[in-house]
Amino acid sequence: MSEQISVHILDSTLRDGSHALSHQFTAEQVARVARGLDQAGIEMIEVSHGDGLGGSTVTYGFSKQSELELLEAASSVIERGKLAVLLLPGIGTKDDLKMARDLGAKVAQIATHVTEADVAQQHIELAKSMGMEVVGMLMLSHMGSPEKIAEQGKLMERYGADVVLVTDSAGALLPPTVRERVRALRDAIQIGVGFHGHNNLSMAVANSITAIEEGARWIDACTCGLGAGSGNTPTEVLVAVLDKLGYSSGIDLWKIMDVAEDIVRPLMQKPVRIGKASLTMGYAGVYSSFLLHADKAAQQFGVDPRDVLVEVGKRRAVGGQEDILVEIAMTLAQKNAEVEASPSRRLA
Amino acid sequence: MEQIRAAILGSGNIGTDLMYKLKRSHSLRPTIMAGIIPESEGLARARQQGLAITTDGIEGLLKQKDSFELVFDATTASAHKQHAPMLRAAGKIAIDLTPAAVGPYVVPLVNLEGHVGEPNVNLVSCGGQATVPLVSAMRSASPVEYAEIVATIASKSAGPGTRQNIDEFTDTTARGLQRIGGASKGKAIIVLNPAEPPILMRNTIYGIVEESDPEELRKSIEEMVARIQEYVPGYRLRAKPLIEDFPGRQQKKVTLYVEVEGAGDYLPQYAGNLDIMTSAAVKVGEEIGKHLRAGTWKRDRSEARL
Numbered sequence: 001m002s003e004q005i006s007v008h009i010l011d012s013t014l015r016d017g018s019h020a021l022s023h024q025f026t027a028e029q030v031a032r033v034a035r036g037l038d039q040a041g042i043e044m045i046e047v048s049h050g051d052g053l054g055g056s057t058v059t060y061g062f063s064k065q066s067e068l069e070l071l072e073a074a075s076s077v078i079e080r081g082k083l084a085v086l087l088l089p090g091i092g093t094k095d096d097l098k099m100a101r102d103l104g105a106k107v108a109q110i111a112t113h114v115t116e117a118d119v120a121q122q123h124i125e126l127a128k129s130m131g132m133e134v135v136g137m138l139m140l141s142h143m144g145s146p147e148k149i150a151e152q153g154k155l156m157e158r159y160g161a162d163v164v165l166v167t168d169s170a171g172a173l174l175p176p177t178v179r180e181r182v183r184a185l186r187d188a189i190q191i192g193v194g195f196h197g198h199n200n201l202s203m204a205v206a207n208s209i210t211a212i213e214e215g216a217r218w219i220d221a222c223t224c225g226l227g228a229g230s231g232n233t234p235t236e237v238l239v240a241v242l243d244k245l246g247y248s249s250g251i252d253l254w255k256i257m258d259v260a261e262d263i264v265r266p267l268m269q270k271p272v273r274i275g276k277a278s279l280t281m282g283y284a285g286v287y288s289s290f291l292l293h294a295d296k297a298a299q300q301f302g303v304d305p306r307d308v309l310v311e312v313g314k315r316r317a318v319g320g321q322e323d324i325l326v327e328i329a330m331t332l333a334q335k336n337a338e339v340e341a342s343p344s345r346r347l348a
Numbered sequence: 349m350e351q352i353r354a355a356i357l358g359s360g361n362i363g364t365d366l367m368y369k370l371k372r373s374h375s376l377r378p379t380i381m382a383g384i385i386p387e388s389e390g391l392a393r394a395r396q397q398g399l400a401i402t403t404d405g406i407e408g409l410l411k412q413k414d415s416f417e418l419v420f421d422a423t424t425a426s427a428h429k430q431h432a433p434m435l436r437a438a439g440k441i442a443i444d445l446t447p448a449a450v451g452p453y454v455v456p457l458v459n460l461e462g463h464v465g466e467p468n469v470n471l472v473s474c475g476g477q478a479t480v481p482l483v484s485a486m487r488s489a490s491p492v493e494y495a496e497i498v499a500t501i502a503s504k505s506a507g508p509g510t511r512q513n514i515d516e517f518t519d520t521t522a523r524g525l526q527r528i529g530g531a532s533k534g535k536a537i538i539v540l541n542p543a544e545p546p547i548l549m550r551n552t553i554y555g556i557v558e559e560s561d562p563e564e565l566r567k568s569i570e571e572m573v574a575r576i577q578e579y580v581p582g583y584r585l586r587a588k589p590l591i592e593d594f595p596g597r598q599q600k601k602v603t604l605y606v607e608v609e610g611a612g613d614y615l616p617q618y619a620g621n622l623d624i625m626t627s628a629a630v631k632v633g634e635e636i637g638k639h640l641r642a643g644t645w646k647r648d649r650s651e652a653r654l
């Protein structure tokens with residue numbers, strides 16, 4: 001019998017899940033969730049603002065409690081696993097990364113748009129020099145061809161990353177498009193390969209399994225799927241599926257189910273589900289983190305959030321451009337008002 | 349009017365674009381361009397435009413030091429750190445477009461008068477030039493507790509220097525929002541967008557300001573935009589200033605959407621982020637020129653420096 005393949009799981013409930021709670025996690029909640037995840041055997045537990053360290057802003061939403069307090073809370077309860085953080089160059093800085101390292105973070109996920117890996121060089125190098133494990137993330141991977149992903153992954157490898165993730169920020173990839181991207185990356189680099197999925201088209205678990213079949217060994221997931229857009233790959237479901245397929249994750253299935261049901265679900269302000277707006281995101285290929293910002297802006301200006309998202313797609317907006325949602329909603333509302341007021345409309 | 353003579357150090361994209369802008373200036377005249385790559389297109393164009401050229405960089409330039417008063421340095425931060433003391437020793441005023449920041453940060457219309465007499469001034473960052481004046485405009489209507497900007501630029505307009513040290517942009521711009529814009533706290537974000545055709549530079553500026561008269565705020569902002577347009581014609585608000593109550597506090601949140609289209613002198617039009625640097629540099633040069641003609645570009649020790 002061949003040896004069981006192990007898959008490294010990073011649980012991002014306390015980072016990607018922060019989007020779904022509009023960044024309102026308290027230190028007490030973070031400690032409770034992190035303790036549960038740690039006791040269930042999660043290898044990497046990620047804690048950050050949804051948009052990464054330094055993301056607490058007008059643009060992305062202010063955190064209820066400072067990153068420092070949240071990281072301290074997690075650090076104080078994690079015994080077996082490793083504390084992880086996310087940083088998006090351009091939003092967070094090297095100082096944020098140093099702060100996280102000082103608070104006990106051992107894994108740094110450094111994320112860039114799929115074509116812009118070279119902005120991550122200084123942060124990857126710093127994290128490595130501080131002895132951290134580095135996971136490079138190529139966001140909105142559906143916008144890059146397999147060749148582009150291979151090229152950008154090589155850059156991250158050269159800067160010192162230990163792993164590169166095909167990152168489906170829009171939940172727009174399907175098994176065939178996951179397969180070709182993971183394969184291209186695996187063929188191009190010597191370091192680890194992984195996948196970060198979103199569930200906007202209900203494909204997160206299936207896509208993760210496809211990635212594993214192609215050699216990905218690092219998978220991001222969130223308990224209860226708590227994450228941006230329609231949420232992420234649900235950790236407890238992934239663990240069950242991996243178990244049935246004969247992969248090992250080191251995670252206790254009953255315990256992670258308990259964490260999901262008893263600790264995380266009660267924190268959810270509304271169920272993470274595939275609603276019409278988040279489905280539109282997967283369909284149109286829009287950054288999942290835009291969801292609540294688009295909803296809010298659409299409501300403020302009385303327009304359909306789907307129209308806002310379609311316009312975002314037309315403008316080829318990338319991660320981090322949350323600032324344009326209000327402007328788009330405002331412009332759409334003005335256009336609608338002009339149409340209402342135009343003489344041709346009155347005659348019709 | 350007696351024109352002040354200017355040298356351009358650096359024959360790359362920025363130096364070349366700067367040359368065309370200087371050619372249009374009434375009060376400045378570009379006389380020489382210094383590069384280190386003999387076959388560079390910038391030097392060829394400079395020669396075509398009637399400038400003297402040297403391929404020996406700063407040394408070549410200083411051999412002809414009687415032909416200019418001002419030097420625009422459009423090389424790199426590390427090169428400028430070497431150039432700065434040499435230019436100073438030669439008695440030349442340096443306008444530094446690199447991130448070296450040897451001299452104080454200056455933003456035209458906002459704080460140049462506080463640095464009269466400085467031998468070396470630095471232009472902050474493209475994001476700083478595009479946003480600090482508007483934060484300052486808010487500040488003149490009401491105290492600004494917090495200013496935040498998101499600068500989104502076309503991937504094609506971000507060179508390797510910017511990419512390898514993106515923190516320099518965020519840190520420098522945030523400092524500019526505070527020290528020059530007058531915000532108590534500042535935060536800057538930069539996003540690179542690879543869309544084709546390339547997008548124009550856009551900046552979203554948020555200010556959390558003390559409770560104040562929205563009309564006065566709006567007026568101050570719109571007046572500043574009009575003044576910026578005098579030296580950056582492609583600078584515009586994409587929408588009227590959005591002024592809302594800031595939830596839970598006796599404060600207002602101001603949101604401004606700015607777009608910067610370049611003049612297309614040498615740099616492509618989408619690269620408003622680069623154009624605003626060369627435009628601001630020329631503006632700073634012209635203001636310094638006024639002082640030079642009036643004999644007032646001297647440090648007045650009796651006045652506190654801003």
